[in-house]
Amino acid sequence: MTTVRTCPACSDRAAAGDVFCEGCGRPLPEQEGGAPVERADDVPTAPQQSMSGATRGPVGGGDAGGGPRPGLVPADGGPTAPQVSLNGAVRDPGAASQAAPPAEGGRPRGGGPAAGPGGRGADSFTTQPIRRDSLRPLSAAAPSAAAPSAAASSVPAPSATVSDWPPPAVGSSPVQPTNPEMCAWCPGRVGDGYCEKCGFLQPTGRDHVEVRTDEAAGVSDRGLRHRRNEDAMAIRVVAADDPRAPGTVCAVVCDGVSSSPRSDEASRVTAETGATVLAEQIRRGADPREATATAMTRAAEAVAGIAESLDSAPACTFVSAVVDPAAGTVTVGWVGDSRAYWLSGGPRSSASALLTRDDSWSEAMVQMGALSREEAMRSSNAHALIAWMGADSGEIDAHISTVTPIGPGTVLLCSDGLWNYYPEAQSLTDAVPGAGARPHEAARTYISLALRAGGKDNITAVLIPVPAERGGPRAEQD
Template identity: 35%
Template sequence: MSQMPQLSACPSCEEPLESGDLFCGACGYDLSAVPARPATSPGGAAAATGQPSEWPLAPEADSSDTPAPTHLPTDLPGTDSAGTELAEPDEYPLPAPEATAVPEAVPAPEAAADPRTAAPDPTPPGGTKLCVACRSGRVDPDGYCENCGHAQPRERDHMEQELDTVAAVSDRGLRHHRNEDAFAISAAALPDGSPAVVAIVCDGVSSATRPDEASLAASRAANESLQGALPRGTHPQQAMHDAILSAADAVNALADEPTSAREHSPHQNAPACTLVGAVVAGGLLVIGWVGDSRAYWVPDDRSGPTVRLTEDDSWAAQMVAAGLMNEAEAYADERAHAITGWLGADAYELEPHTASFKPDRAGVVVVCTDGLWNYAEAVDEMARAVPADAAVRPLHSAQVLVGHALDGGGHDNVTVAVVPFPYAPQGAGSA
């Protein structure tokens, strides 16, 4: 028996072989069928790998009539690894139906991430404010999403505050892109130790520049002025008058602040707002206002009349006062809400309005912007909108009134303060 040629690679798949191999360990090629000195692989390519350097190159042969070498898989049924037929069992199982096997995808090994080209971490650092619309973009300092440009809810879009006997709610409404209203509520002690309650509501003039800043500055300045004057014993009506002047000074100061691209004089279309305020102290109710924000008196038992305590500084009010139109005609006119008095550097001569009342029964004062009274203008409408328990649940009542305006359409910012009268000591009558 002649000795088998020693090959270093399989002639079929070129897998490296070891000395003494009878079959290729990779493809099962029968190495005993290999000619002594193959010049080409079964596919016709030169089998140069492992070929001795002294072997001459064989001329290219025509293999069209040469049968292909036998290829016996190692798992071929009925044979052993050498191709010898095995004894057939007594009961040979029927072959299973052919099925096309779908090889499982083998995931490619992941390459190590290059820190220089890796995408940024989608999780922003702690404290980063994300857009409420797209939930991915960061919010810039001006309150807009850097990704989709959506304006973000601002702190002033909805505000609520409650003290023992006064509460206020402010809401952006359903049509405006920001809340240009502001309020301030507080309590103070008079020189005799009796309490005083303060509520200030301001409405920014939308046609002016920076109306939201104007309303905020005015409400804060008026409240601070009253907090300083009332404990010193200043009469509440005088204190209210002075507070309105302080608010006007604060709004005027905004017009004098330098701006980067001002194309008009500082007092042209300057920041502006309206103001209405109420003080309950020593059995006295004092109201002060400039513009068309209003105050209403609503008795608890509703046996007495509901009364509007303010007169608008508006075109409609002037027409009615002059006898040129009745109230229905004046407020139906498109010029009805054009205000004739406001706080601001470009306002006409400022004339703060103040009034003092001594109610003979318990009730509440509703201090509000036109965002509410546009939906409850008549006194009987306001009386129906105010909850019956407003005196003991002022915050709930303010929430209900804001909801009344939103349900009516919410075309404007809405701000409401509810002040019970007379003042109840802390803990008395609380809900």
């Protein structure tokens, strides 16, 4: 039996630990002494994870900084969910099926468009149900190595011999062959970026990438276990003298699904397309939510367009942020399990909070009341995706949400290579205090922390500082 309470504004049920109502976004009242009003109810409920870090309580000591801590309030009601059908949106629908390259510890995807209908529990971030596999426990069979393509088979064998392997290391990067047709990991031949003998992806210049602007910074690293970086990031900043949206920051982080082919290409195409379209739309005067919907649609179409067939479709996750300094708002959009966080910059700022909700099997089990969060995360299916961007994704159930935090603080976009080790918003805030003051250094520190914790996946962190003068007022409630 779960204890819940009722929102006085809309009468929607809320879990005992909730600070904000999932239905209307308004702050929930507290009893004298800070204890929430509770009543017994036999309907399983779950706390709204997007606001999980926004707890209230005394801050600091004495009179300074006392009183309830401000939380994040949705600025304009429920988010939108543009639906984009990508069925058939491939480069060559009639191409022969190709097996996916071997997964490197990546997350399995659910079924494609041909799978039966699925569903999810209550989700305040969506307006329409997704069409996915039924949410029973998933099992991902290890895909076989990619068969050599016709183009690859026509390439003559490399002139190098086994005695030429391994090739020399180049700087601090993984070993890179002087002959691009020779595998960096074994004496095999390379075709389409993969070794035809061992099946491993070949290293690229993306193994460690850093992006730095005056308004934001990001770092992406392949980690310690993967042989290639399948994450990607992109940052676009609208000029300070732009007449419509001066200084607005647009950023995207994508995580390639390792069980799909060319996942590194999928993340790169999706991130670059998403960030470019976001900035274009903002410069034209589009509302951030409308711009996000357009960018996600175009990004989904772009990644679908690089697929050779529905059976060989590159795929990735997507998370974006538009930070509008004039309005003081943060608009996030996402598909999959890459995340956006608000990291509080001080006791008078909005509390640190997770701004997204994962499109994953574990989150769906929790929202349906089938498993506790601890039980779901212990499952081998915990990170199996139920939504992604790719030609085989069916209709894209894109989530968009806007919050108006009280600054200062920092918006963090990251892949699960970071949040697997620091899932809670407050733990991320505590790990790198004052991240907004030195975003490039902070991004590097987050990568370093994830590497020291094990570095089992690719790691990407993009930080967008929100100075005190740019933090918006608390959203007014009707």
